């Protein structure tokens with residue numbers, strides 16, 4: 001049995017570009033990723049996604065403008081925690097991406113994503129996101145660099161996925 005912890009991960013899109021942030025500290029340090037973090041007790045998952053985006057990039061977004069595009073699960077050999085990651089995207093936002101204590105934001109062309117400096121799983125599920133497909137991925141790591149096994153699939157609808165997994 002795993003102890004599930006819910007995280008958010010949000011990707012801001014504009015034209016053919018995607019906003020990533022270089023994590024300056026903590027989990028995933030020195031990796032490019034979307035913006036996100038743990039969901040706190042007093043907030044919904046979407047509220048957490050909006051808060052983390054603001055805290056890490058200074059961009060503002062409304063919960064109603066978020067689209068849930070995927071679900072990721074990460075486990076690590078020898079660790080009983082499962083990271084349950086809700087992935088969102090939006091192309092409606094306000095503000096200018098600005099460096100914060102946690103992240104350095106930068107726009108990337110969608111065909112120039114820096115996979116070599118990202119989590120190894122990213123190169124496996126980003127193609128789904130970039131093609132506008134909904135996805136579910138499960139990855140089991142040894143340490144933080146090696147994926148021991150994984151599955152990834154396209155989903156018809158996030159709602160059906162969450163109803164089935166209840």
Ligand SMILES: CNc1ncnc2c1ncn2[C@@H]1O[C@H](COP(=O)(O)OP(=O)(O)OP(=O)(O)O)[C@@H](O)[C@H]1O
Pocket residue numbers: 007008009010026027028033034035036037038039074083085119121122
């Ligand atoms: C293992 N492969 C992975 N591949 C892609 N993305 C991954 C990931 N593992 C974690 N992530 C994301 O990284 C962020 C961590 O968040 P994290 O900094 O720990 O959270 P939070 O900001 O609440 O923590 P602190 O306030 O610093 O304690 C969060 O968006 C989460 O979805």
